[in-house]
Amino acid sequence: MVEPSRRETLAAIAGGTAAALAGCQWNAEPSDGEREQRRRVTDYEVASVRHADERALFTEGEPLSTPRESDERPPVYGHTYLTSGDDLDDVTFAETSEAERLASFAAATALDGEESVYLFTTAVRACSEVRLQWVEVDGTGPSAQFCRTLRPADVECRATAYETTGFAIRLPFAGERFSGHGAGMSSSCGRPPRPEPFDPTEGSP
16 A cells, blocks of 8 residues: 655645544533633643653543554543542553653652642544643533644654654643533644633632
């Protein structure tokens, strides 16, 4: 089979509509009222990694998936929110340097205290990349918004291949009062809206 050229690859990806990641865990688009209640989190730290292997960097409560020997999209997707050491113990990280970096970042967080961690992993086409756009929080919990975009033209990649990317986001508040968390993915990385910044002391007694 003849591989498409780099130019053909970029044109095909740029001209197509990116499909949403499979799975029922993605949050629906929030209503106007929900948007007004959300606040942007600005004081956070993030570690991001990328691994040229079609497997999840971590999993929660399930075995880690293994790469497929085909060009089909691998079932790699997951996000979780850690507020305690027990939560971290429930997460299994892959035996790779990239996954270990996420694990070390999470372990260095003041869980059971003043901080919490949001973990995210997904498959991404080799010629594309995933970026974190922003993090928001409301009365339910935090939500991270990501986007997909093409990698620079000088990056060698195969159009049909998939890799895995992952993020660990350290948030400046404890999360025991929250009941959930969410994630979203945009097919372009345009400039996001600018809601009011989040104040972790707001609503505190």
